[in-house]
Amino acid sequence: MAKKKLTVGVTGLNNIDSPGPGIPVIRALKDMKDFDVRIIGLSYDSLEPGIYMHDLVDKTYQIPLPSAGQQSLLTRLDYINSIENLDIIIPNFDAELFNFIKLQDALKKKMNIHTFLPTLEQFEERHKSNLPEFGVKYGIKVPKSKMIHSMAEIHSLAYEFGYPLVVKGKFYDASIAYSPDQAMAYFNKISGKWGLPIIIQQYTQGTEVNVTAIGDGKGNLIGAVPMRKTYITDKGKAWAGVALEDEELMDIAKNLVKGNKWRGGFELEMIRTEKNEYFLIEINPRFPAWVYLAVGAGQNHPEALVKMALGEKVEPFKNYEVGKMFIRYSYDLICDLKEFETITTLGEL
Amino acid sequence: MSIKKNLALSDTGFVFNPSTGDSYSVNPIGLEILRMLKENKKDEDIKKHLLATYQADFETIEKDYYDFVKGLEQLKLTENNG
Amino acid sequence: MKRQQYERPLIQRINSGIMNKFGTKTEYAPVTHIDDFSVKELIKQYGSPVFVISEKTMRDTYKEANRAFKTRYPKVQFAWSYKTNYINAVCNVFHQEGSWAEVVSGFEYKKALQNGMPGNKIIFNGPDKTDEDLISAINNNSPIHIDHLDELYRLTELADEMKKKPNVAIRVNMDTGIYPMWDRFGFNYENGQAWDAINKIILGDKLELVGLHTHIGTFMLSPSAYAIAANKLADLALGVKKKFGRTIQYIDMGGGFASKNTLKGSYLPGSDTSPDFNQFAEAICTALLNAGFVEKDLPLLVLETGRAMIDDAGYLLGSVIANKRLSDGRRATIMDFGVNILFTAFWYSHKISPAQDFSTYTEDTVLYGPLCMNIDVVRDQITLPPLKKDDHVVVHTVGAYNMTQWMQFISMRPAVVMLGLDGKSHLIRKRETIENIEANEVMPEYLLKFKI
Incomplete structure (x- = not known):
């Protein structure tokens, strides 16, 4: 054919x-x-x-x-x-x-x-600045966070959050600050690039685990592959990672999509603590850069997206190959x- | 005034300085001036040519030409003792 | 041979990370006409710079706002916020459309009266009302919005002396989840000040509590904050009903709706991101309708939106004074208008269009005003085609606050022209003259003469 x-x-x-x-x-x-x-x-x-x-x-x-x-x-x-x-x-x-x-x-x-995009409401409600409400609405634990609009607010953060804390931009960038001086420096740097507000997030100790996933807009999780970064660049980006077996993480993704009917690709950035609790750090409203690991593990999420964009019905992926790895290289x-x-x-x- | 002889000028308005690796974009009249400068035309002749070609008075051309050439100097695209 | 169209020669380094020019033409597409009036002709007739207000846009915007609220709520009343733009011709357009007046000083109050507004349709807001203002408002039956306890007590005394029962509302401030919280005006909801003030008024029985008022902030981009505010005012109104059996006649949600301007520091343009009237209306009306009022007790919804109502209708036309190159090689262009008349340049990145045709070549430019003052920066970075001396530009979305907050500083304030629906341009405020400014100066006799 x-x-x-x-x-x-x-x-x-x-x-x-x-x-x-x-x-x-x-x-x-x-x-x-x-x-x-x-x-x-x-x-x-x-x-x-x-x-x-x-x-x-x-x-x-x-x-x-x-x-x-x-x-x-x-x-x-x-x-x-x-x-x-x-x-x-x-x-x-x-x-x-x-x-x-x-x-x-x-x-x-x-x-x-x-x-094949999320609705504006879906897109807006998962903004970093709205994450606390988001967590409550969909029953996901979220680290404490706060929007700030001026450097003057940094002084009071020590009482509220303690150090270290995470300084985040509206769209991109996140840095861990260990002191008010560092927090101020990141505030300047990040607000200069992405504007205000700046989001201050409690630092959560644990292992970062991420999920690349896709929803059909009707509440079904079409595919999801969890991954742990096994090597991180000095910019905090994954250099290598491995597909995990993690039922609890899959359930979180499934419940989330069931609740908010996410349409399109997305990534969950989570922290798994020592006590095996999962905290949602961020939801990226599109595929992550490591989405090809999902393809390698047997779930071609972009293909599913293309088909759904064209109006075809897509059945959810049933499984993926645990232990598949990706290793990035430059060329x-x-x-x-x-x-x-x-x-x-x-x-x- | 003279400009670096090895500047590469392209019809699209793309200018490349092989000694520094920098590239620039110019508008058509800017390109025309660069070409004339590369051919060692004298400032006065270039201005005369512009006056004859474009709908602008001499004062405007004089002023803008000076500004453009100063810009070239600032971008280090001119010969040192030009 | 016919000589070619001239354009200033340009050269720019190609840097990574700068805006590529492909597809960005709309940002600097020339604007040669506003409502079919030629920019060039307007400047010729009224001088440069000149503020221009489109009557059509004003009326269209009013109708849009009115429709947004009236289709969602049975009783709606707009009140024109005088401080946003109190040129009488502007006020009267809104009054003709059906707006009441909302004023915050004795000066504005007199203006509203002189414009023919009946006293009971002038809402008197603000922290600064003199005895004279209050007496006049009481005599004219105007709703007085009380800002603080001192005013409440003074008003009670005056009511006693005058043997009248003034109509009052209280201004309420509250936490609506937005930043900064405007807690400097009125009485706080969360700590109970507002409820205390309501009790004082009703139990004191010297003042007639007719309304509740809030104004949660300025340039609000979040309609949901209004829903929270409406809920809190409704809660107070229902509390009054429950405790005293009295009906609050109106709930005044104030203004603060964002216009289509782009705030400095925001990444996406305001024209794409600012909510429209429908979104604000949906939030407010839904909250009020679901608050639990019985139908006959539904309060009149008063809105004092100023900025969103007129910002789009205002333009500033100006001209290039000179071009120069800064020490670091950047282009700088000096305009004949500065922050003294375009006060909003301090917080917006105003959209500025050339008023004549250009090729597709552009350069990054700093736009300065004409003042001999370092702070006089209209745009610290803007991409424009190569403008030359005497070329014209159009500054967009300047209808709100500029024609009231402008300063007579270093030079005179320009004329304001309204582009009428009758197809004619009308001078609605003359260009200032030295005589206007000096009319109020007084020279002591002994300073009259000097020798040099």
């Missing part, structure tokens, strides 16, 4: 030392059995490595940064679609999701581009200046 042709736009091509999920998602899409997929990269910066990875990305277009607003993005996607006739877009950055969620109807109606891609010139001046490559 001939494979169905499919054109998919993917963001997050920043396959750098702290990688975006774009390239892993693309690898997963290339593994799909039923589809012959053409990948359109959507990049923000001329140096995102994915732009130059021609064996994975067929063509790349620059798109405006999320801060330029929805109209700019829509105009640009309209242009890209006029050439590429996109079937699906899979956004992979937290910071761009608000815009894509708002634009999903317009994309479908005007350009017949499918997406020096060689390319011509001409390519950099083209993406920089023309915005396409």
Whole structure:
């Protein structure tokens, strides 16, 4: 049977030392059995490595940064679609999701581009700043946290949280501060990049365990693979990890999706304490960069997402291979200046 | 005024400085000026050419040309004793 | 041969991490007309800079807000917040649409009266009301919103002296989960101050408690905070009913709805993220309808939204004075308007569009105002096409607070023009002159002469 042709736009091509999920998602899409997929990269910066990875990305277009607003993005996607006739877009950055969620109807109606995204309510309620309420609503333990809007509030944190504590940005970045001075330094650094508020979170001692998962928007968990990082870079990102067997973690994921009817890919970042308690640190509203481990372990989550985006019914994955590992490596891609010139001046490559 | 002779100028407005590895983008009139500077044209001749080509008065061209060339100096794209 | 269109030569280093220009054109797409009025012609006629207010946008926005609330709640009344923009022509557009007046000083109160507002439709808010103000408000039957106990006692004394029973409401502050909590105005809900004040008023029987008022903050981006506030006011009103059998006539939810401006430090543009009237209306109306009032006791819902009502309708048109290059090579452009008239530049990253066509080339620019003052920065970083001296720009979403908070500092304040629905532009505030400013100065005789 001939494979169905499919054109998919993917963001997050920043396959750098702290990688975006774009390239892993693309690898997963290339593994799909039923589809012959053409990948359109959507990049923000001329140096995102994915732009130059021609064996994975067929063509790349620059798109405006999320801060330029929805109209700019829509105009640009309209242009890209006029050439590429996109079937699906899979956004992979937290910071761009608000815009894509708002634009999903317009994309479908005007350009017949499918997406499979969480609703705005789902997206908003799992924000780091709302995590305490979120935990109560869905019965998940959450470390104590607080939003702060000015440096002056840092002084009182010692009484409330004690040190160390975690200083987090609205969209990205988290640093562990061991003193008020450090907390202030991180406050400045992170607020300068992602704006206010800053989230202060209680430091929870334990092992970090993560789950990459996908929900069908109706309360069913389509797939989930838990993982523990076995090696961490100096930026705190996973360098290597291993698929775990953890029924309790799977139950947490299942109950969460049953409760909030999450639609699309997501990642749970949890801490398992000495006493085997699980604390939710963060929910990422998209696939994590290590999503390809799930594929390797037998669950192709991006493929499930593509099918659901196209309106197909997808049965939940039943199992995965425990003990599958991933080990990240970096690789020096060689390319011509001409390519950099083209993406920089023309915005396409 | 003279600019570094090894600057690579591309029709797309992309400028590459092989000695530093930096790249730049210029608009069409900027590219035109860079090309003339590379051909060792004199400042006065370049300005005259611009005046003849574009809808602008001499004062504006004089001012903007000065500003542009100062910008090149700041970006270290000019020869030291040019 | 015809000479080509001129554009200033530009060169920019390609840095990683800067905004790529692809698809961002809408941000600097030229705005040559506002409501079919040419920007160039407006500047020619009224000078530069000049504030422009679109009557159409004002009325459309009012209708949108009114629809959002009236389709969700049976009794709704808007009151125009004078401090947001008290140019009389602006006030009267809203009065024509049906807005009452909401004032916070004797000066604003007089303005409202002079605009023809009946006294009982002027809500008198704010911490600073003089005896003269209070007496006038009592005589005119205006609802007086009490801010503090001192005012409550003074008002009681005046009521005694005047043998009248003034209509009052109390302002209530509360924790709605937002930051910062505005606890400096009114009486606190959580610690019981508000309930105490209500008891004092009703048991004292010198004042007629007609309403409850709150105003939870400014530039609020969270409709749910209003739901909390509405619930707390409803709780007080129901408490009054239960204890005294009296019905509170109105609940005044104040204002504070965010406009489409982008706050400094926020990552996404306000035009995409600010909630619309429907979202605020849904939160407030749902809370009130479900609070437990019997239908005939449902209080009138009063709204004093100012910013969200007029911000979009206001534009500032200005011109380039000069271009320069800063010591670090950055481009700087000096405009003929600064923070003295565009006060909101301190907290918004205002959207600024060129008013003439350009190619797609842009540069990163610092926009300065004309004041000889270091703080006069309109935008500390903005991407614009290469503007030249005398080119015009349009600053968007400036209708709220600028035309009241502006300062006469170093130069005169500009004219304000309303783009009428009649297709004509109307001068609604003249450009200031030196005579206007000096009219109030007095020169002691002995300082008149000097020799140099």
